[in-house]
Amino acid sequence: MKQDVIPASNVSDPAAGRTELRRRLVLAVGALLVAAYLLWTIETGSSYTLYILNSILLAIMGSAALNMLQGTAGLISIGNAAFLCVGAFTTVVSLRAGLGYPFDLIAALVTGALLGGLVGLPALRIRGFYLAFATLAAQFIFTQLAQTYETHEVGSSGFVVPLQFLGQTLAGQQRSWAFVLTGFAVVTLILVRLLSTCRLGRAWRLIRDHETIAPSLGIPVARYKVVAFMISSALISMEGALAAHLSGYVTSDSFTLAVAISYLAMVMIGGQDSILGSVIGAIVVIGLPYLTQNVMSGIAGSSQYAPQFSEVLYGALIVIFILYSPGGIAGWLHKGFNLILRERPGAAASTARLD
Amino acid sequence: MAELIVTLFEGVSLGGTYALIALGIIIIFRATHTFNFAHGEFMLLAAYLVAKWQTEWHVPVLLTTAVGLAVVAAVGWLLFRIVLQRIVGASTFVGVIATLGFAAMADGIMSIIFGPGEYNITYSFLPSGSWVWDGAHVSKEMVVLAIVDLVVAGAAAAYISYTRVGARVRAAGQDALLASQGAINVHRIYAGSWAVGCALAGFAGIVYGASNVVSTDITSLGLVAFPAILLGGLDSIGGSIVGGIIVGMVQAFTATYLGGQWIDVTAYSLLLVVILLKPSGLFGTETVVRV
Numbered sequence: 001m002k003q004d005v006i007p008a009s010n011v012s013d014p015a016a017g018r019t020e021l022r023r024r025l026v027l028a029v030g031a032l033l034v035a036a037y038l039l040w041t042i043e044t045g046s047s048y049t050l051y052i053l054n055s056i057l058l059a060i061m062g063s064a065a066l067n068m069l070q071g072t073a074g075l076i077s078i079g080n081a082a083f084l085c086v087g088a089f090t091t092v093v094s095l096r097a098g099l100g101y102p103f104d105l106i107a108a109l110v111t112g113a114l115l116g117g118l119v120g121l122p123a124l125r126i127r128g129f130y131l132a133f134a135t136l137a138a139q140f141i142f143t144q145l146a147q148t149y150e151t152h153e154v155g156s157s158g159f160v161v162p163l164q165f166l167g168q169t170l171a172g173q174q175r176s177w178a179f180v181l182t183g184f185a186v187v188t189l190i191l192v193r194l195l196s197t198c199r200l201g202r203a204w205r206l207i208r209d210h211e212t213i214a215p216s217l218g219i220p221v222a223r224y225k226v227v228a229f230m231i232s233s234a235l236i237s238m239e240g241a242l243a244a245h246l247s248g249y250v251t252s253d254s255f256t257l258a259v260a261i262s263y264l265a266m267v268m269i270g271g272q273d274s275i276l277g278s279v280i281g282a283i284v285v286i287g288l289p290y291l292t293q294n295v296m297s298g299i300a301g302s303s304q305y306a307p308q309f310s311e312v313l314y315g316a317l318i319v320i321f322i323l324y325s326p327g328g329i330a331g332w333l334h335k336g337f338n339l340i341l342r343e344r345p346g347a348a349a350s351t352a353r354l355d
Numbered sequence: 356m357a358e359l360i361v362t363l364f365e366g367v368s369l370g371g372t373y374a375l376i377a378l379g380i381i382i383i384f385r386a387t388h389t390f391n392f393a394h395g396e397f398m399l400l401a402a403y404l405v406a407k408w409q410t411e412w413h414v415p416v417l418l419t420t421a422v423g424l425a426v427v428a429a430v431g432w433l434l435f436r437i438v439l440q441r442i443v444g445a446s447t448f449v450g451v452i453a454t455l456g457f458a459a460m461a462d463g464i465m466s467i468i469f470g471p472g473e474y475n476i477t478y479s480f481l482p483s484g485s486w487v488w489d490g491a492h493v494s495k496e497m498v499v500l501a502i503v504d505l506v507v508a509g510a511a512a513a514y515i516s517y518t519r520v521g522a523r524v525r526a527a528g529q530d531a532l533l534a535s536q537g538a539i540n541v542h543r544i545y546a547g548s549w550a551v552g553c554a555l556a557g558f559a560g561i562v563y564g565a566s567n568v569v570s571t572d573i574t575s576l577g578l579v580a581f582p583a584i585l586l587g588g589l590d591s592i593g594g595s596i597v598g599g600i601i602v603g604m605v606q607a608f609t610a611t612y613l614g615g616q617w618i619d620v621t622a623y624s625l626l627l628v629v630i631l632l633k634p635s636g637l638f639g640t641e642t643v644v645r646v
Contacts, residue, residue: 074448076448076451076452078455119627122627122630122631123630126630126634128447129390129447129448129451130630130634132392132451133581133585133626133630134626134627134630136578136581136623136626137582137623137624137626137627140578140579140619140620140622140623141619141620141623141624144616144617144619144620145620147616148616257575257578258459258462261455261456261458261459264452264455264456265456265459268452268456305466305467308463308464308466308467309463309467310463311459311460311462311463311466312459312460312463312464312467314456314459315456315457315458315459315460315461315462315463316456316460317456318452318453318455318456318459319438319453319456319457319460322442322449322452322453322456323438323441323442323453
């Protein structure tokens, strides 16, 4: 199932090596174009467009972190909303204790890692899918603790987080955030890329595919799994803290299981074990509600059930991708690249014959 | 004392619901090795159907109950035949993600069809009022429904454990190839297990809806049965009933002595403790491998 996810870069075959080189060239040009488009959107976009862009940039952090955990290390977590909650409430507590932006982000990062270790440690010592249960427990326990803290401190209305970039217009604030969040998203992507290509990442893939063989090669399986879960929890927690600053408002009600499943959808739709996949998945899943809303008000003249329809859509996409295309959209692109860019030995011969 | 008696009865009532949910999930897991994260959605679907037909169309409630259960069983059967049959033999990982995706779909569809409101299910032939015993008021309806839950769960567990059909289900789950060589139609057994498991979920949902209200909270009730499953043992038929009653008791005592908002926290803390100390549960097979 997982074989088609891993890029088959066969260096000993010069033709395949050249195909790989071309693929990277196309990717680099694509990345430049995306960067140019991003810059253009940030400079000219309305505050609404910029808000959607910022949501996507935030989601890319969580999507990349979960993709590393699920795609590279082969562990299922449904506790993403729980760790977003951890990050947001760490920010609230830090700010109330006098620890200001951006130091509260570091606090969120550390808290996320520690709580990730606490939740993950018992489940990750065992082979199998126990992490799914432990993270489900985290979802119910953390949100309930957050809700209790919230009702005790401010009532059910939620916490107000002071906004940054206050001297600017609404669009100006979103624009400044877009630059900050682009930075965070890019750093996260680079970090995940580095981690998943180094020794640690190769060990994760071995644990994912052959958990029984890994210990015989000297890989401390439990420790490596806990490290994967702590890193991904820390990154998701920091995303939660940034989201709290962006929206200026935190309430425990927003961290539902549906949010956790939407991150799962990002990984499945984009493509497991792929950096490109985490970006594509975040764009698709965050964009889907806006798209269904526009399409529905365009066709039916009303967008009454748009949120429900987008939930049905991404649920269906999760099922379709896990059954038919576990490599996700990134997997399609990779196959497409190979089809278009590979050298065809027959091509030169057939032209010669025509001449 | 009165408080204690009421709490005990509430614990058994909740425990009966969890036992039914856990049993359904375990039957499906034993047969197909797919852990159904969408079990709560099947409960809610059955409860919604019965409640809507009763309140809006005034169909006799026993008929709607039977039809509701049949519909839920058919949906489970179709889900297996169309989707999950393809992943039999794949790792558990795949089943978890596929059923979570289905849960999101089902949530969206049910929210469009049934709206955000709450419904009621009324069985008029159930006794009303309550027994007063030592100052404790125990609702007759709750006791009868709890007994019905436990009897159905016990009967289903006995059926899987002691009949030829049950033996076929267990055999097909243990070794599909050997079972099929022993003249067992493995795919029919798998699909049947899905139908039966989902019907049990639907039954739990309807009974819970009859003693409480029918709302989207029922789906999270399906998830709160997970501590009961892990406590009893992931693959233990009888363990599901014991685990269900223990978790029901823990929640009832939490609600009485700590406050209702803590019931899910204690149940899930129990789940973490089970994973930490005894991942195979009380009665599960010791297949757990530590790494």
